[in-house]
Amino acid sequence: MSRFTVRSVCPFDCPDTCGMLVEVEDGRALRVSGDPDHPVTRGLLCPKMNHYERTVHSARRLTRPLLRSGAKGEGAFVSISWAEAIERICSRWRELIATHGAECILPYSYAGTMGLVQRNSGHAFFHYLGASRLERTICSPAKDAGWKQIMGDTPAMDPGGMRQSDLVILWGINAVATSIHAMRDAREAQRNGARLWAIDTYRTPTCEAADEAFIVRPGGDGALALGMLHCMVREGLADAAFIRDNVLGFDEFAAKVLPDCAPERMAPICGLPAETIRRLALEYARARAPFIRLGGGLTRYGNGAMTVRTIACLPAVSGAWQRPGGGVFTGTSTGPAFPLHKVTREDFIREPIRLVSMNQLGHALNELSAPPVMSLYCYHSNPASVAPDQNAVIRGLGRADLFTVVHERFLTDTARYADIVLPATSSLEQGDLYRCYGGYHSQRCGAVIPPVGEAKSNWEVFSLLAQGMGWEEPFFRQSADDLVEQLLALETPWRDEASTERLRKGEPVFLAPPRDPLRPWQTPSGRIEIRNEREPEPLPRLLPTHAEGDGFPLRLQPATTPFALNSSFYEQDELRLPQKGQTLMMNPADAEARHCAAGSEVVAYNHRGEVGFCLKVTERVPAGTVVTEGVWWREFIPGGGGVNCLTSQRLTDCGRGSTLYDVAVEVCGKADS
Numbered sequence: 119m120s121r122f123t124v125r126s127v128c129p130f131d132c133p134d135t136c137g138m139l140v141e142v143e144d145g146r147a148l149r150v151s152g153d154p155d156h157p158v159t160r161g162l163l164c165p166k167m168n169h170y171e172r173t174v175h176s177a178r179r180l181t182r183p184l185l186r187s188g189a190k191g192e193g194a195f196v197s198i199s200w201a202e203a204i205e206r207i208c209s210r211w212r213e214l215i216a217t218h219g220a221e222c223i224l225p226y227s228y229a230g231t232m233g234l235v236q237r238n239s240g241h242a243f244f245h246y247l248g249a250s251r252l253e254r255t256i257c258s259p260a261k262d263a264g265w266k267q268i269m270g271d272t273p274a275m276d277p278g279g280m281r282q283s284d285l286v287i288l289w290g291i292n293a294v295a296t297s298i299h300a301m302r303d304a305r306e307a308q309r310n311g312a313r314l315w316a317i318d319t320y321r322t323p324t325c326e327a328a329d330e331a332f333i334v335r336p337g338g339d340g341a342l343a344l345g346m347l348h349c350m351v352r353e354g355l356a357d358a359a360f361i362r363d364n365v366l367g368f369d370e371f372a373a374k375v376l377p378d379c380a381p382e383r384m385a386p387i388c389g390l391p392a393e394t395i396r397r398l399a400l401e402y403a404r405a406r407a408p409f410i411r412l413g414g415g416l417t418r419y420g421n422g423a424m425t426v427r428t429i430a431c432l433p434a435v436s437g438a439w440q441r442p443g444g445g446v447f448t449g450t451s452t453g454p455a456f457p458l459h460k461v462t463r464e465d466f467i468r469e470p471i472r473l474v475s476m477n478q479l480g481h482a483l484n485e486l487s488a489p490p491v492m493s494l495y496c497y498h499s500n501p502a503s504v505a506p507d508q509n510a511v512i513r514g515l516g517r518a519d520l521f522t523v524v525h526e527r528f529l530t531d532t533a534r535y536a537d538i539v540l541p542a543t544s545s546l547e548q549g550d551l552y553r554c555y556g557g558y559h560s561q562r563c564g565a566v567i568p569p570v571g572e573a574k575s576n577w578e579v580f581s582l583l584a585q586g587m588g589w590e591e592p593f594f595r596q597s598a599d600d601l602v603e604q605l606l607a608l609e610t611p612w613r614d615e616a617s618t619e620r621l622r623k624g625e626p627v628f629l630a631p632p633r634d635p636l637r638p639w640q641t642p643s644g645r646i647e648i649r650n651e652r653e654p655e656p657l658p659r660l661l662p663t664h665a666e667g668d669g670f671p672l673r674l675q676p677a678t679t680p681f682a683l684n685s686s687f688y689e690q691d692e693l694r695l696p697q698k699g700q701t702l703m704m705n706p707a708d709a710e711a712r713h714c715a716a717g718s719e720v721v722a723y724n725h726r727g728e729v730g731f732c733l734k735v736t737e738r739v740p741a742g743t744v745v746t747e748g749v750w751w752r753e754f755i756p757g758g759g760g761v762n763c764l765t766s767q768r769l770t771d772c773g774r775g776s777t778l779y780d781v782a783v784e785v786c787g788k789a790d791s
């Protein structure tokens with residue numbers, strides 16, 4: 119028997135992009151561990167990936183193409199061959215195109231795998247087909263938009279710089295769950311003498327690890343940042359020399375916006391006492407090199423981009439950027455390091471094609487016309503669970519005249535509504551090239567085990583579909599490895615020949631964004647633009663959330679858990695069972711006011727739907743906010759309604775992002791509902 123260990127890369131949508139070692143025997147992954155030689159992973163994997171082999175070899179894996187044999191949603195299927203599946207899809211699409219035009223076909227994908235080839239391998243196919251385009255904005259485009267409004271294309275600092283800071287602020291990020299290597303850096307900074315703050319809407323495990331935690335009202339961080347800026351200016355703590363040389367529009371901001379942002383005014387909006395806002399301002403401004411790590415949490419709101427923009431003013435005004443370790447880190451963007459257009463092939467688009475927001479799938483399936491959506495092809499995403507307004511999504515997926523194909527590893531909530539289900543490989547069964555959004559590392563890996571059952575990768579399926587459609591285009595005849603080679607072939611200042619060679623060999627490599635010491639701020643003016651005249655709102659200001667106007671008294675925080683990743687990992691019993699189902703955390707005062715007892719069944723509701731939860735009464739959650747962790751599969755929820763029955767299809771102020779966290783509800787005992 120041959121047993122060997124190979125390198126691989128974690129494919130999941132997480133800022134850390136870990137290097138892994140996989141022990142393989144007889145074509146099976148036996149054990150997975152963090153690569154001790156990977157400069158960021160340094161041997162540490164999260165609880166989800168520690169037993170990735172349980173996901174890869176789960177008894178729940180789909181192993182054959184399936185044809186629906188029962189009602190939509192029921193989950194009854196019969197096995198068919200790949201040849202039959204491809205033939206059925208292609209002939210149905212030909213009919214639909216003849217009747218409605220190709221725009222009636224909508225692809226839906228997101229981030230089941232982050233590999234550059236497998237993640238993006240449907241784009242070329244659907245462009246060539248002429249299908250509707252999907253606007254992939256469910257995660258945090260508001261964060262990028264807010265950063266860009268003030269910092270332009272300035273490359274992010276090295277996140278490891280945090281270790282040199284004397285005040286680390288984890289702001290709207292539950293790093294213990296969502297970026298454990300950033301958490302390790304934060305602890306290292308702490309050991310070097312830094313203070314660690316966490317700013318969140320409830321006491322997360324990250325708050326527990328911090329020296330101090332500040333619990334804000336959901337969407338209230340803009341008010342907090344503006345209140346702090348007001349105090350910094352009032353107390354003479356703005357760094358005049360830094361501002362003079364580096365910042366545009368400070369005087370106007372200080373004269374027109376900040377006078378209205380006194381901490382007493384900001385306090386009820388952000389939920390912290392005025393005195394705390396003032397103390398935060400003074401300690402922040404007096405710190406040598408305060409480092410803010412901004413998460414996605416505070417961006418999924420109607421004011422998300424504006425919130426990021428106001429927070430990004432803090433180091434501009436305090437001058438923190440001047441000192442190693444100081445600044446704000448929202449994430450890296452390493453787009454230019456690899457020529458992704460060679461995979462996505464926008465040049466295949468022949469005429470203007472409509473763009474459909476993935477955040478408004480419910481609307482698209484139920485309301486869109488000219489042409490209506492007649493076919494949905496869903497791959498490496500699970501919109502029936504993760505997309506907002508679940509009731510609308512499920513209603514759409516249930517349409518008898520909608521032809522749905524789902525390419526998946528598991529029979530997810532979405533797959534249950536498919537007419538045809540195609541089995542997908544896991545990352546261990548496919549090669550790819552990975553880059554990272556929480557740092558600058560990148561790594562290539564090959565397949566380490568053969569496909570489980572008849573599973574095929576995203577790229578392989580699109581090659582088959584292209585053949586099935588009778589296309590001659592040679593692009594679709596390449597292998598995924600050919601495409602990886604094309605991504606590596608480009609010469610770019612982001613990596614030299616030696617590092618490209620190391621990537622080819624499967625070693626982790628740091629990409630280096632080109633930096634110009636004479637022009638550190640990559641904005642049109644060459645300065646940090648507190649005033650940005652190209653924006654409809656030239657100055658940052660206070661902006662309310664959407665839920666403020668919804669007329670329900672409690673703010674609902676759908677939060678992340680260390681034991682799942684969005685709707686992934688619920689197949690691992692060992693991770694799922696200890697979580698005891700979909701629960702709602704509530705402050706004792708709110709529970710008492712509603713006569714709801716701990717452990718009882720409650721219903722949370724608003725205009726969009728109602729969802730049953732098991733109630734957990736806890737001081738970890740402030741009065742006025744309720745929290746639920748994870749995105750549960752409907753099969754594990756009594757009654758079937760997930761938290762996204764309560765979330766909205768409304769979009770963020772900029773970036774057209776999801777507002778999944780901008781939710782108001784009321785809660786009552788199940789007996790009263």
Ligand SMILES: Nc1nc2c(c(=O)[nH]1)N[C@H]1C(S)=C(S)[C@@H](COP(=O)(O)OP(=O)(O)OC[C@H]3O[C@@H](n4cnc5c(=O)[nH]c(N)nc54)[C@H](O)[C@@H]3O)O[C@H]1N2
Pocket residue numbers: 131132133257258289290291292293295296297317318319320322334335336337338339412413414415416675677678679680681682683684779
């Ligand atoms: N274990 C695990 N890891 C994950 C994921 C997962 O689901 N589970 N998801 C992955 C994905 S897709 C992403 S995008 C990242 C996201 O990872 P993060 O950037 O950490 O973002 P979130 O977990 O969405 O939110 C972070 C924290 O923000 C808090 N928060 C929410 N609203 C506000 C607010 O208005 N103000 C403040 N100050 N805090 C707020 C939430 O309570 C939460 O604790 O993590 C990735 N990694």
Ligand SMILES: Nc1nc2c(c(=O)[nH]1)N[C@H]1C(S)=C(S)[C@@H](COP(=O)(O)OP(=O)(O)OC[C@H]3O[C@@H](n4cnc5c(=O)[nH]c(N)nc54)[C@H](O)[C@@H]3O)O[C@H]1N2
Pocket residue numbers: 131227228229230231236256257258414497498499500501503504505525526527528530542543544545575576676677678683684685686748749761762765778
């Ligand atoms: N309530 C609530 N909703 C949320 C969030 C939240 O925190 N709370 N988070 C939001 C965020 S930040 C994001 S980014 C989105 C994420 O939304 P999605 O990207 O849809 O993420 P997942 O739920 O992880 O679903 C990914 C699916 O891809 C499948 N898959 C994995 N690898 C492959 C592959 O190689 N090929 C194919 N074909 N399939 C594969 C997995 O089995 C899994 O079912 O969800 C959003 N929705």
Ligand SMILES: [Mo]
Pocket residue numbers: 131256257258
């Ligand atoms: Mo995300």
